[in-house]
Amino acid sequence: xxxxxxxxxxxxxxxxxxxxxxxxxxxxxxxxxxxxxxxxxxxxxxxxxxxxxxxxxxxxxxxxxxxxxxxxxxxxxxxxxxxxxxxxxxxxxxxxxxxxxxxxxxxxxxxxxxx
Amino acid sequence: xxxxxxxxxxxxxxxxxxxxxxxxxxxxxxxxxxxxxxxxxxxxxxxxxxxxxxxxxxxxxxxxxxxxxxxxxxxxxxxxxxxxxxxxxxxxxxxxxxxxxxxxxxxxxxx
Numbered sequence: 604x605x606x607x608x609x610x611x612x613x614x615x616x617x618x619x620x621x622x623x624x625x626x627x628x629x630x631x632x633x634x635x636x637x638x639x640x641x642x643x644x645x646x647x648x649x650x651x652x653x654x655x656x657x658x659x660x661x662x663x664x665x666x667x668x669x670x671x672x673x674x675x676x677x678x679x680x681x682x683x684x685x686x687x688x689x690x691x692x693x694x695x696x697x698x699x700x701x702x703x704x705x706x707x708x709x710x711x712x713x714x715x716x717x718x
Numbered sequence: 719x720x721x722x723x724x725x726x727x728x729x730x731x732x733x734x735x736x737x738x739x740x741x742x743x744x745x746x747x748x749x750x751x752x753x754x755x756x757x758x759x760x761x762x763x764x765x766x767x768x769x770x771x772x773x774x775x776x777x778x779x780x781x782x783x784x785x786x787x788x789x790x791x792x793x794x795x796x797x798x799x800x801x802x803x804x805x806x807x808x809x810x811x812x813x814x815x816x817x818x819x820x821x822x823x824x825x826x827x828x829x
Contacts, residue, residue: 605763609760609762616826635815637816637817645821645822645823646720646806646819646821647761647806647808647819648819649816649817649818652815652816654816667821694758696760697760698760698817700815705748705751705766705768705810705815706751706763706766706815707751707763707780707808708763709753709760709761709762709763710760711760712758712759713757713762714758
């Protein structure tokens with residue numbers, strides 16, 4: 604149980620274009636989803652918290668107009684990187700949790716490369 | 719400055735040896751989780767500890783949560799090459815369920 608999927612697993616896009624990443628909880632209803640970014644050889648950095656049906660909460664220093672998050676249902680959250688630039692290249696990982704549980708379950712990650 | 723300090727940063731041992739990874743903070747956590755991450759994949763949850771002084775065992779892995787809920791350790795007995803990976807501790811402080819991650823410990827077990 605507690606499976607989280609991400610799509611796509613990797614994507615290459617040109618500078619200036621937008622990319623959408625999907626995060627789905629496959630066997631549970633996720634009351635909260637989180638989006639993280641991870642640079643090579645580094646730990647995970649929380650970008651934003653997403654609750655179903657409400658606006659995402661962004662961490663300090665994360666541009667909400669650049670990283671658009673939508674959590675339209677209890678099983679799906681999307682992260683759209685708008686007007687991507689090479690410095691946005693990174694490994695993006697989502698996680699999900701359900702009500703009254705401490706654990707977060709992570710997706711397999713999406714490798715974004717902006718050329 | 720990271721909220722959770724993990725040590726050591728790197729650990730390379732021979733198969734069959736034991737190892738311990740530490741996770742320390744000056745903050746109190748309501749829960750602490752340990753994950754293992756393989757290159758190019760998402761972290762996989764190993765354990766969650768919530769009670770001060772709690773000890774949990776998962777086969778050859780033993781996890782401890784400090785009495786004051788500020789620190790934790792992961793001990794692996796008789797390490798195997800399959801234990802190789804990045805071990806991450808992550809703590810939750812409030813009721814927003816956000817996790818603060820340590821910098822990670824890269825463990826390499828040589829056959």
